Amino acid sequence: MTTAFIGQPVSRIDGRRKVTGSATYAAEFDVPGLAHAAAVRSTIESGRIASIDVAAAERAPGVIAVVTHSNAPRLAYNPHKGGPDPVTGERLHILQDDRVVHQGQPIALVIAETLEQAVHPAKLVQVSYRHEKGTTDIAGVEPALPTGEPSDWETRRGNPGEALEDAEVKVEQTYVIPRENHNPIEMHATIASWDGDSLTLWDKTQWVHNVGDEMAAVFGIPAENVRVFSPFVGGHFVADVVHPLRLVPQG
Numbered sequence: 001m002t003t004a005f006i007g008q009p010v011s012r013i014d015g016r017r018k019v020t021g022s023a024t025y026a027a028e029f030d031v032p033g034l035a036h037a038a039a040v041r042s043t044i045e046s047g048r049i050a051s052i053d054v055a056a057a058e059r060a061p062g063v064i065a066v067v068t069h070s071n072a073p074r075l076a077y078n079p080h081k082g083g084p085d086p087v088t089g090e091r092l093h094i095l096q097d098d099r100v101v102h103q104g105q106p107i108a109l110v111i112a113e114t115l116e117q118a119v120h121p122a123k124l125v126q127v128s129y130r131h132e133k134g135t136t137d138i139a140g141v142e143p144a145l146p147t148g149e150p151s152d153w154e155t156r157r158g159n160p161g162e163a164l165e166d167a168e169v170k171v172e173q174t175y176v177i178p179r180e181n182h183n184p185i186e187m188h189a190t191i192a193s194w195d196g197d198s199l200t201l202w203d204k205t206q207w208v209h210n211v212g213d214e215m216a217a218v219f220g221i222p223a224e225n226v227r228v229f230s231p232f233v234g235g236h237f238v239a240d241v242v243h244p245l246r247l248v249p250q251g
Contacts, residue, residue, distance in 0.1 A: 014232055018185065023232040026204045027189035034191065035064055038118035040108035040125045042100045046134035049098040049107060053126040057110055060124065062117030067109040069095050076220025080213055100129065186234025198225045206236045 017023040042049075054066040072095040094106055108125050112118035135141040164170070191202040199219065205211050208228040216223040 018232065018234060023234070025186045025189065025232055025234055026191060026202045026230065027187075029191055029202045029229075031191055031193050031202075035111050035113060036115040036118045038110050038112075038115070038122040039106040040110065040122050040127070042103055042105045042107050042129075043127070044100055044129050044131050045103040047100050047132040048130045049100065050128040050130050052108060054108065056124040056126075057121035060112075060117065060121035062113040063121050064111045064113065066121075066125070067095060067111065068107070069097055072096065075218050078217040078220055080217035182235070182237040184235025184237065186232075197221050199227070201226070201228045203228055203230050204233060205230050206233050 014023060049069070052068050052070070054068065057063060057066050075093070075096065077091065077093055077096075092101065092105070095109065100107065107127065108122075110118045110122040110125070112121065186204055189204055193200045199215060199221065201211065201215065203211055205228070208230050212226040212228045213223050215228075216226045
């Protein structure tokens with residue numbers, strides 16, 4: 001016997017817990033010895049970091065450490081065939097060098113005893129840049145695009161113009177839809193807990209296996225050493241498949 005779901009009201013299993021605030025999101029788990037981190041983000045879209053002055057941030061109450069590309073641990077960043085695969089040369093290596101490839105890129109991390117004690121000192125970090133002109137048009141960036149191994153995903157390209165021309169039925173119409181904003185009820189967050197070379201993550205993601213495999217590749221540890229928990233996802237919109245910022249608190 002089959003059940004017809006189209007046209008039938010179906011309750012979301014986790015809907016009530018989300019709207020009543022009883023769902024536990026990634027940032028809300030109580031982990032022993034938990035510290036908090038706030039990222040310092042680049043204010044330019046392309047260039048290199050000339051200098052970072054973290055002295056004022058380090059003196060702030062509750063600050064445990066300030067991490068930059070100068071003192072961050074070097075990570076393995078082994079190849080990882082996930083999906084979607086990053087283009088060769090386009091994998092963002094967080095806090096590994098002085099290169100800035102987009103505005104808002106995490107370029108330093110303030111670690112403190114509380115979130116408030118991390119957020120304010122992050123604003124005290126002084127950064128100077130060697131600004132380079134960014135390229136925003138496809139034609140301008142295409143010649144410099146790196147090439148590498150093709151993705152494992154099978155793709156086929158046809159001729160849409162020819163298909164439309166040969167279609168038995170053609171509909172010409174203009175559709176107008178209201179503006180829509182992706183405003184998730186849960187923001188990006190990750191809690192990382194190390195036990196030797198085993199890593200446990202509480203993360204906002206809808207793809208726990210891919211996150212685990214990527215983290216294992218980045219840190220150079222076996223995939224079976226990484227556990228990822230994401231019991232609830234407060235809105236996704238494909239923004240949380242593998243978010244680069246989740247690498248920052250794990251180092």
